[in-house]
Amino acid sequence: MYHERPQKSGKLAHETIDKQIYSTEKKWLQGIDVYSQQYGICGKIDLFNSDTGALVERKNKIKQIYDGYRYQVYAQMFCLREMGYEVKSIFLHSLSDNKRYEIPIPTLSEEQEFAEIIQQMKTYKITDPISPNPNKCAQCIYRELCDAYKP
Numbered sequence: 001m002y003h004e005r006p007q008k009s010g011k012l013a014h015e016t017i018d019k020q021i022y023s024t025e026k027k028w029l030q031g032i033d034v035y036s037q038q039y040g041i042c043g044k045i046d047l048f049n050s051d052t053g054a055l056v057e058r059k060n061k062i063k064q065i066y067d068g069y070r071y072q073v074y075a076q077m078f079c080l081r082e083m084g085y086e087v088k089s090i091f092l093h094s095l096s097d098n099k100r101y102e103i104p105i106p107t108l109s110e111e112q113e114f115a116e117i118i119q120q121m122k123t124y125k126i127t128d129p130i131s132p133n134p135n136k137c138a139q140c141i142y143r144e145l146c147d148a149y150k151p
């Protein structure tokens with residue numbers, strides 16, 4: 001319910017995808033729901049070109065390729081794979097400066113790293129202690145809602 005400026009920009013950036021008006025060509029899967037039984041995850045993809053096998057996640061402005069970005073596209077890839085699509089390449093697209101970054105298809109060890117993160121998320125307990133990183137918190141869009149945030 002609570003949106004800060006980055007979330008509003010992100011929502012605008014995804015508007016053509018959410019409304020499925022990015023392209024009328026059938027090869028583009030736009031904003032479809034995806035699911036992986038293996039990992040127990042679901043979500044939405046941005047764009048997948050079923051002719052070339054290219055998966056594209058668009059973001060308003062990419063300054064750095066965070067691990068979270070990688071995990072997000074890995075998750076989309078694993079869901080699509082389980083749904084019978086072959087993802088041959090993955091891209092992050094920065095809309096404001098029109099830059100595209102290729103994310104290599106995850107290796108077996110990167111898939112294991114992803115599986116461990118999912119496992120940690122599934123076994124996380126709200127009462128577990130956390131050690132917030134003040135630099136990260138200062139950039140976090142949820143800081144106004146977070147008890148752990150110490151300005």
Ligand code: SF4
Nearest residue numbers: 132137140143146148
């Ligand atoms: S403000 Fe809260 S949710 Fe955001 S990074 Fe810090 S601890 Fe995490």
